[in-house]
Amino acid sequence: MAIAGKNLPMEDHRAASFQFIPSGGVPPVVEKAEGCTLYFDGGREVIDAGGGAVAVNIGHGRTEVAAAVAHATQRVSYVVPPWVTEERIALVETLRERWLPPELSQVALVSGGSESVDSAIRLAISHHTSAGRPERWKVIGRETSYHGTTMTTLAVGGHRSRRSGFDHILTDFPKMPVADAEGLEKVIESEDPDTIAAVIAEPVIGAAAGAVLPPDDWWTDVREICDAHGILLIADEVMTGFGRTGRKFGIDHWGVVPDIMVGGKGLSGGYAPLGGVFASEKVVAPIAEADSGMMFFTFSAHSAACAAGVAALKILEDEDLVSASATKGAEFLALLSPLGEHPHVSDVRGLGLMIGIELVEDKELGRPYSPTTGMAGQVVGEALRRGVWVYPAGDGNAPDALLVGPPFTITTAEMETTVKVVGEAISAVCGD
Template identity: 40%
Template sequence: MGEDTNVFYRDPFAEYPMVAKGEGIYLTDTKGKRYMDACGGAVVSSIGHSNPEVVEALKAQLDSCEFAHTSQFTNRPQEELARLLAEIAPGGLNHAYFVSGGSEAVESAIKMARSYWVQMGRPEKWMVIGREQSYHGNTLGALAAGGNPWRRAVYEPMLYQRPRVAPCYCYRCPFNKQPESCGLECAEDLERAIKEVGPEKISAFIAEPVVGATAGAVPPPDGYFRKIREICDRYDVLFIADEVMTGVGRTGKWFAMRHWGVVPDMLTTAKGLAAGYVPIGAVMVHDRIVDTFNNRRNVFQHGHTYMGHPLAAAAGVAVINYIKKHDLVEKSARMGDELMARLREHLGDHPHVGDIRGKGMLLGVEFVADRETREPFEPEWGFKRLVGEAAFKLGLIIYPMSGTIDGRRGDHVLLAPPFIITKAQIGRLVELLHRAIDQACDQLRASGKLKT
């Protein structure tokens, strides 16, 4: 970015245009170029940019109170947001523990699980098991629970070791099963992992209902989470559903776990909770866990300075009310089906598109060098980068990632536009994405790396 900045950028070698304005599903830079935000930043902007109703709610809260520490006060927006979340969360998840983002939410849930078992007189239960190719946040506890090798690599000496649980990844089933022969071996692998360590040591199991960044909108096979719930109950293991990415309407339900009628013990949410207007996250906690603390008159020894922040909570209230008022959860499901149909129509036969998948408005496109063998592109070719850069030049913002298969091999893009997108805009999105993919393929052909 040059030497005239004091910002420590997340990628100091990238060139970032200066954003000037957001409106609806578009962002505009200071040079006047407009970009379609087809991924909501990082699956955040669910109701679009510069929504006047949310902006007015934030202004009103600033006129009232900007901050009061939750060790001393509660506040109306926090109380209201907790009530709204209890109404839309799966049954029994009636208490909200507010934080400032997704990593904090997962970290809080992990510590809450540990503290719960201590209250229950079982202090030996401390370990949290996650899945291969999972991602739950960048704080050390959340990173330790995740299973993405690339994200863990630098910090591996600081992370506790645990057994690995297979992902549910039907396109590349780790058990070489086809849908018609699936016996939910991926779910049963959790039982294997629990027995390997000893159930007396396992505090919780954590999973994303639809795997987001690391694998590209991978949904589970039918019955997967029912089996997970059964295994957790059998071995006294808490189940944490990581809905940081999938929560608050993103998959066509208020929370993705509602697709399968399974109630976790805790549920984390963040990105879409205030739709990017103010940072906020939450852990939705089941009544029986809260009752355990209350009945023993114990305090959950944990906390963050900005938890329950009045401005952030006011944004969350305004966003949920706006989604309800305009039936945007239903629209997320409907427009997600539209986007999926358009992607399959235009890219379903593309020689370098292997799989198109997802739920609601969280969809993924996985790329391959060979459709028949499902062989991925060589990691060194940087195919996801080529697609992302081509799309950005065309005025389309997508969420490209590599390491889809094992943290190193494989490329995909996530698509997660705001729920307010129109059919015409979906058509334009797919057109630009198709062009970006073709341009990336042309670059590989021109370099002699790709022969077809």
């Protein structure tokens, strides 16, 4: 691996020293990235079919984004989040005018997905507390879900392996079944509706399951149930947002507008740590009336990150990449579908360029691998050795899935190579 500008190899001991908790081995060293390609180890090419952590949507190496970040940094390195800079305003205006449903006019900017969900939970609780309902503090999450890795987002999520070791100190937020809206109604009744602040869900379940879609009526039913009980509805669009599923937001597929929506990942195309909380006036009004506020994080709405966001959203629009995600997603799903014939693949599914491949030990019995085998991780490692990056996913009853979530600029040739390599990696690890 050459060190940028010096053409010297990156010694293994330097690369290994990057690890906080050493886990053996040397982490991949990435020299540069361009389009859909990562350049490893002095030039070895890897297709970024996972878009990193399903974050890279406009492709790597966009000089316009780099220039916007540099320009913003030269103008103002840092000022406290409540103050205004041109980049902050430009991002809020872009989001309001061109991306968000008109109902979600209130925008707060943070530095990533966990921060955005954590803030949305604080916002929902604060909404009720400010309106004189402090007893409404519970946020219902789904039994299988992932909303981030702060203590509160772990608590609201249903990702058993990521919660492991912390369960005993996590807030006991109630959980609803994944796909049964009546089940939500039952949870609300048994908890007492007057204690529930909000319900949170991913439009398409990502990290915890590998692109699992809800039943057709699920979102409209959940919206109705929340309305009937005065409960706020939060859509976690961290993975699904900004075109990933072929619409601006995942929930758009079901024609539902939540009270609060959160984004991250694709909001900056992966070029900067950026997340957003988008809420209706109804949600923030009681907080404003009570003269309360929301404490910021030091790096909330960082100008350079906002500049990256504006530039990335412009590219998504100028190049019609949300539609590209829909059409290329359909093409990629069709190409990947034959992998469903593999004796250890139980399902290939998805929406837009968010596609999941579920692995099982026994397909006839529908029996998953034991979670201790870490099968998805092994397949991901094997695919990476063969030149393709996909993102490991899965938990609980479906512990092993692969997430395919490439940049929306991926070519047919890159899709075909991905299909071939992933198929070979599954056979090499799981057997035929």
